[in-house]
Amino acid sequence: MPSLRTEQRQSQQITQELRQVFRIEQAKLLEMPEETFLQLVVELEKTPFFIRLCQKEKLIRYQRVPRTDISSHYFQLREDTTADEGSLDVETLLQSRARIVRLVERLGLEKFKRYFLFAESGITPEEIAEECGLSISEVREINDLIDDFSILSEFYHPSALSLEVIRYSKIASVERQGDRFVIGYLSAPFARGRYLIDYGSFEELRTKGVFTEAEVSEAKQLFKRLESINSCKDTVGQILQNIIDKQGLYLECGDPKTLLPFSQKELAEKIGLAPSSVSRAINRKSLETPWGTEVPLKYFFPRPKQFRKELIKQLLETEEELSSDDAIKTRLRDKFGVAISRRSVADLRKELGFPVSRSKKKHVLHESEGGE
Structure with a gap:
């Protein structure tokens, strides 16, 4: 044994x-x-x-x-959608199910959700028919419509x-x-x-x-x-x-x-x-x-690098006096709670194409003097 x-x-x-x-x-x-x-x-x-x-x-x-x-x-059909080969086109759908769609509209959203989309546990088609004033066959047709919408949701x-x-x-x-x-x-x-x-x-x-x-x-x-x-x-x-x-x-x-x-x-x-x-x-x-x-x-799910790059870009485009990578690093930490090394700041700044000095006034002045 x-x-x-x-x-x-x-x-x-x-x-x-x-x-x-x-x-x-x-x-x-x-x-x-x-x-x-x-x-x-x-x-x-x-x-x-x-x-x-x-x-x-x-x-x-x-x-x-x-x-x-x-x-x-959920029921907003797009008539401008082109059906895939072999798929049921919207015009045919509306023609074949128009009566059922009208039944749903007559029920109203509250009853439709309560008795069809989110039906109570164990409730039978006969009970739903009695509560909603429908025939059993109409209950089944509405359920079939929901099933078709579910299977072909990518088409609708x-x-x-x-x-x-x-x-x-x-x-x-x-x-x-x-x-x-x-x-x-x-x-x-x-x-x-x-x-x-x-x-x-x-x-x-x-x-x-x-x-x-x-x-x-x-x-x-x-x-x-x-x-x-x-x-x-x-x-x-x-x-x-x-x-x-x-x-x-x-x-x-x-x-x-x-x-x-x-x-x-x-x-x-x-x-x-x-x-x-x-x-x-x-x-x-x-x-x-x-x-x-x-x-x-x-x-x-953006990558951390892309997120940090966006923050640095935002700082460099909006802050007047960021004269060094250390200053950018400090501002990142103080404003956004993002702590990265000065070298990482420098690498991301270079990828963005910004110069070392971010004193906009000095940068503008330098360009102005160079142009005279």
Whole structure:
């Protein structure tokens, strides 16, 4: 018989292997194109077993994340958008779904969010139909419309940054609600938040024989998949929230000079992830600013050197008496709290093309005398 120590080692090895599998699964999800990831989520949520566990056993529900919402642009279709080959064009969409869009407009934003985008846990189509004065088929058609928007969100809200070499996915917009910024997701799966799984109730139902052995196995596989999706959503959400917190001044005014130095490594340490996970999560994704400009997520992570160079440039263009690199170094520390060596100041100043002496009056006088 194997010893207790041997069993413990085997158990630890299995746990490590499972963690490795989970990390690989998470990495695959983070590297997926946005449209592929959203399609995976939508198709999973349409499976009969997922619907059963949500509506009948009530083992799965959504948990919204604070400071997030659906984007105000969610249903603003762009008729000037050119569809990709094989994609549904906007004109056809409007013609085929006009009746459903009118139903949504008749419902109003509050009911639409409450009963469709952020439906309460376990609520059935029959209950939604009764509350909203709709038929069950109309409820299903509205849900299908949401699913189509989710899968094809890149078509409805295409990235203006997409080039031949790099294709970006615009995943959200930064919007003001009251006195704060919130993340406005452009797809329902992200806006709904993460899945909450009631493992305790699942075990109770399993013990009572509610599920067959095959269903127990299917449920466990489903839960693992949902947790992987949760991890992916959490990673993207934490990155966006930290961007808003760190670069709030830039999001207020739009001045690139106000961008603070922010490395992916720093963010990874803050949210407890590997830098590679952060890199995968921000790769080829973009965000719409409050003033409507779209920027890659990487833009919010300026390198310290570029940040310092911008500060030195600002000082040299606005300060009258900075006659030496030591003076610039001292001013950087006193005004911005940035401490760097005199040699670094000199190197950055040279890259900017400024002369050693920054006494503007002397510089102007020298030019004037030379011209006489």
